[in-house]
Amino acid sequence: MYEPRNSSVKPLPLWHRGRLVISGLLLVVLIWQWGSAFAIEAKAQLAQVLIERAWQQKLDAPELDVAPWPWADTQPVGRLQWVDAAGRVRKDLYVLGGGHGEALAFGPGLMQVGAGSGSSARVIGGHRDTHFAFLQQLQGGEVLRWQASDGQWRRYVISQRSIADAEQGDLWINPDADSLWLVTCYPFDAVRAGGPLRYVVRADSVSLDASYAHNRRFTL
């Protein structure tokens, strides 16, 4: 057997105190980091609920500006859906105006194209770790739907997926082309934010008039 040591009398050794401090610091880091991560997720999820409400109001009265919450500096401009072959909605997102950082935290942002007026090409940016994580599952030929504030749904078929380099140049689009461009960061599993690569999904409008359907057979 051994003799119990009188530990209450002896002061804690210095390294032991240091250990406590480090443990405390680690706890702070843990709460801080997980808290941030949780906050991001919560913000992304919760905001969509609030934006949905604002969007319904917007559809009822398109001429009004509706802020999803009183201090919001952005407003919903559209609704984006990913529809599978069976017609099920796999992803349903409310899109905010502007591609700046604050707005993107709450939902994908519709970016300004050129002067911004009269363009029918829509470039939508979203975070790869929240709203636009689903882009990695998209396949060519799948259908995206877009609802503008007039309430009309438009169908787009995914025609191209590519990886671009934000530092090599900008995204070149034709503003007159009726198309959707979904942009998010790449690679999807990168640990840190701020890399130069972007994943770009292009979808082109399906105009359903007869001559188009007739001529589809001539395309490759």
Next chain:
Amino acid sequence: MVNQQWRIAGRMWRWLGLVVFFSFCTHARAGDDSGRLVITAAEEGTELPQNLQDALHLRTHFELDVQGLQTRVLVTQSFKNQTEQWVNGTYTYPLAEDSAVSQLTMVVGERVIEGEIQEKAQAQKTFAAAKAAGQKATLVEQQRPNLFRQQIANIAPGETVRIKLGYSQQVLYEAGEFRLRLPLTLTPRYIPGSVIPGAVDGDVAAGQSLTTGVSGWALATDQVADAAFITPGQQHLTAGETLNPVTLSLKLNAGVPLAQVHSATHKLDINQPTGADQGQRQIQFARGEVSMDRDFEITWQPQPQAAPVAAQFVHQWQGDRYVQLMLMPPRDINAAQKMPRELILVVDTSGSMAGDSIKQARASALMALDTLTAQDRFNVILFASDTRPLFDQAVIASDANVQRARQALKRMHADGGTEMMPALTRAFDHKATEQHLQQIVFVTDGSVGNEAALLQHIHRNLGDARLFTVAIGSAPNRFFMRRAADFGRGSFTEIATAAQIEQRMAGLLQKLKTPLVSDISIDWPQPVEVFPRRIPDLYWGEPLVVTAKLAPWPSRSQPLITVRGTSAGKAWQRQLPLSMATTKELSDAKSPPLLAQRFGREKIAFLENEFYINGRDSADDAREKILPVALNYQLMSRYTSLVAVDNTPARPPEVSAHEKALSNAMPAGATMQAVGYPQTALGITWHWLLGTLALMGLIAFATWEVRYVRAA
């Protein structure tokens, strides 16, 4: 005991350290990708210029010497490294599609290094070795006959490297007007096909790491293997700024008294040198320096009574004589024959046509419709990503039908990809009746990357139709458009500005209307090798131009060349004496004379065409035939490159050089827009990871504590 616990904890820490290290590695890898790029914007606060263009600044000077139908060009490109680092630069730029590129000089300060023609793989090896050794080196490779990729290795911080490229190009003579076009930028090319697996799903950098230098915005596809090399970055001009400044010094010696010299694309400063004759001019840009955002086109017209009807140019080299022969068929061929036509109008409505181009295409197509008469038939096919014929088959040109076509043309807008193959297939599907002459008018900027496949397609499916190409825009792919017209046995028309539409389309409509001279043959007084080997039919306003090599031959008193042809069913014949005199030498003694190189270039073009006809399988065969020609005449080709190496090492081995690409300007009038990419990641994973690390640290401490107590 305590020691052991420390060791356990130590092991734990080491393991944690490893995790942290790994996470940084992932980050660092993302950073490495940017090293391949133009500027690492991620490093905030570094003193790097904002503009892509500023990393390597480019100035270009063109020195042109026009003598009759030949132009000798010396381009000087100055690359200034404006960064604090050593830089390897890549610049992809267009030259004329018929340019015979033969000379490369690299000038660094006082040092002048002459380049040489080498077989492509050998040149790459030479360049790579020099680049790795820190030596200054330049490699110029031909990606397309009109698109070249140039790499410069080891430019010191703040240093300027000047690259001089010497080549010659041919002046076009058509409808009494001489024309020269200098491509200064390119329209972004559409890359058809699906991306080669591994490039998109895998690591982007890995997919392209086999190549040296920076690459373009497109990835290789099954149809365009070198997509990354023909899609350089492009920038819109901002108002008041000169992007890629270029200056011009053109010495025009037309050989005939001039009535007019004009450029539709640039304002010029035109002077007649004192003491020079009526055919000479000294020309520069009126503004001195302009942006390289559109092709430069210059035209000159001789005084009416001096318009040449025949000309011969002769150069001697290595005992052989090289002759270029130009002959105008008689203008008074009567236009009695009027065959009803079937006009198939194919109009490109792809995204690259957006802006001025689509307007010009619309105006041109509407003009073509105007020429239809009641006996004619027609159809209109619009295409972009898909093909949209207006009618199922060609219909009679009734007022109602033409009206419908006009409406469709007015409504069309530019949008989508450039899938030419299905559009051409659809056009060739039209089967004209015996009484109709089928003419396909193809209006496009030709901005595609799969030229070879398209040319082959035209060759195989043309049938009895004739293909007339109309090149639209500030910077069309002239190589494809001219070859397509050659393969389509039609002719080539180009429209650079709205002001040219009327005149150029009127020319094309003349060609469509009046009969051509066909079955042309030339009798030479001695054995000869001549290109083009099969002489194409001539349309209104077009001269006959051939380049020939004549072996030494005992001279006769009056050797005659006889040109025969059929025009409107009647035989036509011209005779002219074969010139024995040698035209004034334009080139220096080092390289083959101009006409010898022109002959070599024509021969290569002929062999290339054979390659396009036979398809990819004949690549080895084509290489075997083209390589000796290119080496003999010291020309760049798809199998030969120019390389220059300064043997003195420049970059110290401990410093690394960064890869930078130069952008071209977007062609003027194009409305394609650039959207800056948003920052689209929050780094949630990073937060989770750091939190997890902290948790593991805590657990480690906790475990250790328990053992410590127990041990105590």
